[in-house]
Amino acid sequence: MIEVKNVEKSFGESKVLKGISATFDAGKTNLIIGQSGSGKTVLLKSLLGIFTPDVGTISFDGRIYSELSADEKRALRTEIGMVFQGSALFDSMTVEENIGFPLKMFTTKSPEEIRERVNTVIDRVNLVNANHKKPSEISGGMQKRVAIARAIVNNPRYLFCDEPNSGLDPKTAIVIDNLIHEITVEYNITTVVNTHDMNSVMEIGDKIIFLKNGILAWEGSKKDIFKTDNEAIVDFVYSSNLFKKIRKAQNKEE
Amino acid sequence: MRGLIFKEIDDLVIDSLGIVAFISFFVGGVVSIQTALNLTNPLIPKYLIGFATRQSVILEFAPTFISIIMAGKMGSFITSSIGTMRVTEQIDALEVMGVNSLNYLVFPKIIALLLYPFVIGIAMFLGVLGGWMAGVYGGFTASNEFIQGIQTEFIPFHITYAFIKTVVFAMILATIPSFHGYYMKGGALEVGKASTVSFVWTSVVIILVNYILTQLLLTN
Ligand SMILES: Nc1ncnc2c1ncn2[C@@H]1O[C@H](COP(=O)(O)OP(=O)(O)O)[C@@H](O)[C@H]1O
Ligand SMILES: [Mg+2]
Numbered sequence: 001m002i003e004v005k006n007v008e009k010s011f012g013e014s015k016v017l018k019g020i021s022a023t024f025d026a027g028k029t030n031l032i033i034g035q036s037g038s039g040k041t042v043l044l045k046s047l048l049g050i051f052t053p054d055v056g057t058i059s060f061d062g063r064i065y066s067e068l069s070a071d072e073k074r075a076l077r078t079e080i081g082m083v084f085q086g087s088a089l090f091d092s093m094t095v096e097e098n099i100g101f102p103l104k105m106f107t108t109k110s111p112e113e114i115r116e117r118v119n120t121v122i123d124r125v126n127l128v129n130a131n132h133k134k135p136s137e138i139s140g141g142m143q144k145r146v147a148i149a150r151a152i153v154n155n156p157r158y159l160f161c162d163e164p165n166s167g168l169d170p171k172t173a174i175v176i177d178n179l180i181h182e183i184t185v186e187y188n189i190t191t192v193v194n195t196h197d198m199n200s201v202m203e204i205g206d207k208i209i210f211l212k213n214g215i216l217a218w219e220g221s222k223k224d225i226f227k228t229d230n231e232a233i234v235d236f237v238y239s240s241n242l243f244k245k246i247r248k249a250q251n252k253e254e
Numbered sequence: 255m256r257g258l259i260f261k262e263i264d265d266l267v268i269d270s271l272g273i274v275a276f277i278s279f280f281v282g283g284v285v286s287i288q289t290a291l292n293l294t295n296p297l298i299p300k301y302l303i304g305f306a307t308r309q310s311v312i313l314e315f316a317p318t319f320i321s322i323i324m325a326g327k328m329g330s331f332i333t334s335s336i337g338t339m340r341v342t343e344q345i346d347a348l349e350v351m352g353v354n355s356l357n358y359l360v361f362p363k364i365i366a367l368l369l370y371p372f373v374i375g376i377a378m379f380l381g382v383l384g385g386w387m388a389g390v391y392g393g394f395t396a397s398n399e400f401i402q403g404i405q406t407e408f409i410p411f412h413i414t415y416a417f418i419k420t421v422v423f424a425m426i427l428a429t430i431p432s433f434h435g436y437y438m439k440g441g442a443l444e445v446g447k448a449s450t451v452s453f454v455w456t457s458v459v460i461i462l463v464n465y466i467l468t469q470l471l472l473t474n
Contacts, residue, residue, distance in 0.1 A: 092261070105353060
């Protein structure tokens with residue numbers, strides 16, 4: 001479980017996060033939704049320790065990040081997997097080397113053990129025939145699979161994904177969403193996913209927090225999202241005609 | 255780490271040898287011809303052609319001007335490759351894994367550029383060789399005169415001075431472009447801009463450091 005308490009973050013004059021508090025549970029896909037520029041990435045990177053919050057605390061199963069020693073922080077980092085928005089695969093390495101990289105850097109595993117583990121996760125994310133290719137030689141969907149494989153190779157307790165289906169076609173996007181959800185449940189990971197894609201919300205939103213201008217404007221589950229009267233979220237979710245129709249249909253049924 | 259260092263040696267040092275050899279050889283030749291053309295007074299001995307070529311190639315052309323060219327070649331390669339890693343969040347990915355990214359990216363480059371004096375050594379040799387060939391085959395001087403010039407008033411400290419500069423320039427070439435890439439913000443367009451800015455700064459620093467080192471080491 002990750003607990004965020006009253007986190008604030010500014011860049012120069014502009015306050016991007018204005019006091020966010022939330023909890024993210026293990027074995028669930030927790031979604032952070034909101035418009036572009038609402039602060040999703042900044043919140044996620046604050047959870048990761050890439051940004052240091054100006055105010056507030058973030059704790060990982062009771063371990064308050066800002067109070068950890070450098071060694072403890074390093075140890076915690078090995079429990080974290082991250083899927084970046086553009087996959088952030090290392091261009092100069094093959095798929096296999098990318099996925100094995102965290103193991104090579106941070107474990108005492110032998111090359112054989114690393115290869116075995118890498119192949120296990122490659123199978124898990126359904127990557128075929130890509131082991132020796134460079135990231136530039138595979139499709140966006142495959143790059144995402146590689147990024148997920150790299151994020152889970154060291155058996156993380158926490159998994160973060162920044163817009164995992166940006167740049168993917170709708171079908172691949174749903175496959176990737178479901179892959180993240182399955183892995184979360186299967187390994188009981190605390191997963192936090194940034195998205196502005198309502199399809200993801202409907203597919204995998206166990207818990208959803210909605211950011212608007214750096215404020216947590218709403219939280220709930222994917223079921224709640226149809227019932228709520230919260231103006232901000234209704235405005236966000238039902239900005240597309242498709243979802244307006246769905247909402248109308250739903251309200252008629254009741 | 256060893257793999258990374260070998261990769262940097264390949265990308266930075268080995269990859270530069272061709273252009274360095276080409277430039278040195280022909281510029282050495284031009285220096286020799288220019289000197290010959292300016293020696294119109296018959297009282298001035300011909301061996302000065304070899305002497306002047308040696309002095310300009312070893313003292314300035316090889317260490318300083320090849321380094322400026324390398325600020326363009328190696329420097330923009332370093333800035334753009336690290337900058338691309340920054341904008342595509344590869345550096346964030348390293349950090350999240352717990353890798354000290356600055357160390358991981360810059361240290362292998364510094365180690366690889368410990369071989370930079372060999373590059374400059376080759377530039378010195380080929381510059382003088384080019385001067386000799388242009389002088390002799392262009393009919394400006396006899397081979398033995400040129401070689402006499404090369405040996406005239408040879409001050410070993412000049413070699414030390416040239417290589418002290420070279421080592422300092424190598425560190426400038428490894429670090430300034432790295433920092434421009436590492437601390438850049440923005441997207442692909444900014445990567446290009448960062449490479450240009452990095453080239454300008456690296457050259458300016460090399461020229462200024464060259465002036466300061468020359469003042470410190472050669473005058474008293
Ligand atoms: N490193 C940074 N420096 C300054 N401003 C930033 C930085 N990162 C993000 N911001 C600003 O914070 C705001 C929220 O950005 P972000 O979290 O990336 O939004 P999104 O919800 O689309 O992920 C934006 O206005 C952005 O300009
Ligand atoms: Mg974002």
